[in-house]
Amino acid sequence: MNLETFFEKFDQFADAPDAVAKMRELVLELAVKGALSERHASDQDDPTWREFVTKFDQRSSDSDSDSQSLFEIPAEWRWACLDDLGTTRVRNDIEDSMRVSFVPMALISSTYGVAAQSEERTWSEIKKGFTHFGDGDVVMAKITPCFENAKSAVMRNLVNGVGAGTTELHVFRPATKIILPEFVLLYVKTRGFITRGEPRMTGSAGQKRVPREYFATSPIPLPPLAEQKRIVAKVDELMALCDRLEAQQQEREAQASQLARASLARFAEAPTPANLQFLFHSSFRIPPSDLRKSILTLAVQGKLVPQDPNDEPAEELIERIAAMRRVNKGKQYEPVLSDEVPYEVPFSWSWVRLGNISMTSDSGWSPQCLPEARSGSDWGVLKVSAVSWGIFKPEENKALPQGMTSRPDCEVKAGDFLLSRANTEELVARSVVVDQTPPRLMMSDKIVRFTFPAEIERAFINLANMSDPSRAYYVRNASGTSSSMKNIGREVMCFLPIPLPPLAEQRRIVAKVDQLMALVDTLETQLAASRATAANLLAAIVAELTAS
Numbered sequence: 001m002n003l004e005t006f007f008e009k010f011d012q013f014a015d016a017p018d019a020v021a022k023m024r025e026l027v028l029e030l031a032v033k034g035a036l037s038e039r040h041a042s043d044q045d046d047p048t049w050r051e052f053v054t055k056f057d058q059r060s061s062d063s064d065s066d067s068q069s070l071f072e073i074p075a076e077w078r079w080a081c082l083d084d085l086g087t088t089r090v091r092n093d094i095e096d097s098m099r100v101s102f103v104p105m106a107l108i109s110s111t112y113g114v115a116a117q118s119e120e121r122t123w124s125e126i127k128k129g130f131t132h133f134g135d136g137d138v139v140m141a142k143i144t145p146c147f148e149n150a151k152s153a154v155m156r157n158l159v160n161g162v163g164a165g166t167t168e169l170h171v172f173r174p175a176t177k178i179i180l181p182e183f184v185l186l187y188v189k190t191r192g193f194i195t196r197g198e199p200r201m202t203g204s205a206g207q208k209r210v211p212r213e214y215f216a217t218s219p220i221p222l223p224p225l226a227e228q229k230r231i232v233a234k235v236d237e238l239m240a241l242c243d244r245l246e247a248q249q250q251e252r253e254a255q256a257s258q259l260a261r262a263s264l265a266r267f268a269e270a271p272t273p274a275n276l277q278f279l280f281h282s283s284f285r286i287p288p289s290d291l292r293k294s295i296l297t298l299a300v301q302g303k304l305v306p307q308d309p310n311d312e313p314a315e316e317l318i319e320r321i322a323a324m325r326r327v328n329k330g331k332q333y334e335p336v337l338s339d340e341v342p343y344e345v346p347f348s349w350s351w352v353r354l355g356n357i358s359m360t361s362d363s364g365w366s367p368q369c370l371p372e373a374r375s376g377s378d379w380g381v382l383k384v385s386a387v388s389w390g391i392f393k394p395e396e397n398k399a400l401p402q403g404m405t406s407r408p409d410c411e412v413k414a415g416d417f418l419l420s421r422a423n424t425e426e427l428v429a430r431s432v433v434v435d436q437t438p439p440r441l442m443m444s445d446k447i448v449r450f451t452f453p454a455e456i457e458r459a460f461i462n463l464a465n466m467s468d469p470s471r472a473y474y475v476r477n478a479s480g481t482s483s484s485m486k487n488i489g490r491e492v493m494c495f496l497p498i499p500l501p502p503l504a505e506q507r508r509i510v511a512k513v514d515q516l517m518a519l520v521d522t523l524e525t526q527l528a529a530s531r532a533t534a535a536n537l538l539a540a541i542v543a544e545l546t547a548s
Helices: 003-008 019-032 041-045 047-058 062-067 181-188 191-200 212-217 225-269 273-279 288-300 314-327 458-466 468-477 490-494 503-546
Strands: 078-080 099-103 119-122 131-134 138-141 152-154 162-165 169-174 220-222 350-353 360-363 380-382 397-399 417-420 431-433 447-451 479-482 485-487 497-500
Touching: 003 225, 019 181, 019 191, 019 225, 041 047, 041 225, 047 078, 131 169, 138 181, 152 181, 169 181, 169 212, 181 191, 181 220, 181 225, 288 458, 288 468, 288 503, 314 350, 314 497, 360 490, 417 458, 431 458, 447 490, 458 468, 458 497, 458 503
Parallel strands: 099 162
Antiparallel strands: 078 220, 099 119, 131 162, 138 152, 138 169, 350 497, 360 447, 380 397, 417 431, 417 447, 479 485
8 A cells, every 4th residue: 555545545544543643653754764755866966965975885884784774775875873964062153142042842843844933032141051053953852751752843044043942952963965954853753763762761750861872873864865855845745634634634523523512412402212313323423421421411300211190209208218217316407498409300309418318327447458459258448449430349448457356337238329438529429339249348437328218229319429410519518628639528418419209210210321321331332443443454554554
């Protein structure tokens, strides 16, 4: 397959992660291997090139033979290094009063074809403590992560032709007319050059740098000057094509996003089977996360399944639970006020405090545990991560030390409704219903357990607790100054407003949510498979095109 066919087939692998970015990398790799340009016999007639080739071919060294192993280049080309072609030790000698350009790292782009920007300064301000360069010099970031991100540029249009900038640059100044700075630039931006440089970096994490020797002495494939110019022109042409493909891709994604929002709104207004099929239509590419959120919102608003007038109203259910709680001397919380209601619910539903429909609430303990999870039939204490992600994860526990007395009253049982009391702002008070659990796992003091009478469907309470209004309630009422650690008291949890349907409808809603979430899981799997297929296709084509 040639490169033109590759671009024509873009739609086949457009879903691959970073497809356009990989295409840009491919263009650069092919360019420096001579795969984008033709050889012209007249290129060899340049006297400067002939003189260079004659002198270069007379030299023989181990480094020359080693450099040939990087990849295959056309016979007319030569391997050289920047020290053969100029200097990487650049100093400007100009008057202190001269106005010049100053270039901080932030003004150097990672993207090929984007010129570096600059600020105007007086030379006396920046001549010391900064890196010197001039028009036509090639600069490359040497510090992580700027080097890995391909921050580099050819300096052009500097004020009075000279400048200085960040100390985290290597600079190359050509000393011969056989090298085009823009060709050097596209080479140092190739993924191969960067990947080979990463192991050479020295220094501590976050402050690692590529040594000057790598920049100055690494082999660079060198075509005749006329071919360098053709290569740079072809790269510019193909990068412009990548820009257009990227713009088209962004436009398609924007249109798909608009269609997705429209289809979600349509389903929210009329959650019929026909509109449900419309939601899952392949043309709309609705993100699975948005689908799950929409399903959850409709579920707790009473829009997911129809109401049955024969169902016992939730108000009567709440009165029966209140009677049971009075017998058990449970605390009674004040009714939900009208200004606390975030949305209207069907006539058979009622708003109620979580604490007014639960029979008990308690939390566990946090002894000094071993760092590893418990083994076999030993006792363990659940970490908060066991209840933070929507499903119960019993493997998230720490072992109780041998000889320490357990607390069976804190043991988690199937059917328990568990919430995290302390966590990040995003995760605090998230909940799970325990389906099955190994024995001898205890709650920590950062986990709260609620129990409910048989006439409450725990899975529906879990849906209500995970809905947007409940999340907003917890954010408003959480304590703690840092978003990385928020706390929710048990009383705050008990005070949470819950939209409660009749028991029969609770069960219908939970069954419908399970059905729809399974469809979303299938869709997500299909999307992942599609992306993987596109990525594999892209990788195969890239491998074919770049094979030496």
